[in-house]
Amino acid sequence: MRFVDNPEAAVLAAAKDMLRRGLVEGTAGNISARREDGNLVITPSSVDYAEMMLDDLVVVDPDGEVLHAGEGRSPSTEMKLHLACYKAFDDIGAVIHSHPVWATMFAIAHQTIPACIDEFAVYCGGEIRCTEYAASGTPDVGANAVKALEGRAAALIANHGMVAVGPRPDKALHVTALVERTAQIVWGARALGVPVPIPDDVNAGFAGIYSYLRANPM
Ligand SMILES: [Zn+2]
Numbered sequence: 001m002r003f004v005d006n007p008e009a010a011v012l013a014a015a016k017d018m019l020r021r022g023l024v025e026g027t028a029g030n031i032s033a034r035r036e037d038g039n040l041v042i043t044p045s046s047v048d049y050a051e052m053m054l055d056d057l058v059v060v061d062p063d064g065e066v067l068h069a070g071e072g073r074s075p076s077t078e079m080k081l082h083l084a085c086y087k088a089f090d091d092i093g094a095v096i097h098s099h100p101v102w103a104t105m106f107a108i109a110h111q112t113i114p115a116c117i118d119e120f121a122v123y124c125g126g127e128i129r130c131t132e133y134a135a136s137g138t139p140d141v142g143a144n145a146v147k148a149l150e151g152r153a154a155a156l157i158a159n160h161g162m163v164a165v166g167p168r169p170d171k172a173l174h175v176t177a178l179v180e181r182t183a184q185i186v187w188g189a190r191a192l193g194v195p196v197p198i199p200d201d202v203n204a205g206f207a208g209i210y211s212y213l214r215a216n217p218m
Contacts, residue, residue, distance in 0.1 A: 002093040002217075004168050007033035007041045008054050010094070014169035018098065019049040023176055029098035029161070030076035033169050034086055038062060042082060044073040062086060077137055081157075084142025085149065085165055091214055094169040096176050099161035102183035106130065107156035113183050116195050121206030122213070123153060123178055130156040153210070154179045167217035 134140030148155035
């Protein structure tokens with residue numbers, strides 16, 4: 001089971017960085033990390049990232065039972081998505097759920113983001129799939145995300161946003177930013193004409209590197 005060293009500090013740092021990079025607004029989205037004891041640290045519901053402090057973070061067990069929360073703090077309403085990811089993938093230590101604009105455009109169109117930039121597949125494992133639709137807050141959001149995440153570092157959540165996984169919050173944030181940037185680039189390339197795909201064997205080689213790095217994170 002993968003876990004994160006100093007998970008509270010790592011979650012808070014990634015939350016601040018996510019805001020700074022313009023990948024989230026106000027209180028939207030959420031970040032979590034797995035602790036050595038198997039429990040999870042997750043950002044609270046309805047607290048602005050700019051004001052968030054270590055005491056605001058919530059600790060839950062793998063079933064979502066709250067073990068520790070500051071006064072008036074509760075885990076994100078989208079916690080079930082995080083729980084489903086940790087349950088399905090033993091080799092991840094962090095989950096980030098966000099609603100960045102360009103990636104969410106693809107999520108609303110139910111379109112895959114192709115692995116059409118060199119080395120995209122090194123960080124993401126291949127093209128980024130979109131889930132089947134499920135209403136926010138229902139267990140199906142997590143179940144559908146797990147299916148779309150198979151062998152990948154991210155998935156689009158239909159009509160909602162995206163989810164990224166990684167060994168640590170900073171790595172999952174890097175994937176979030178890369179998917180968002182690629183969504184914007186693909187959109188622009190389509191406006192110019194038909195994007196030219198990378199040869200399958202090249203992407204397959206990159207995906208092999210992704211698999212290796214997922215098992216042996218740096
Ligand atoms: Zn959301």
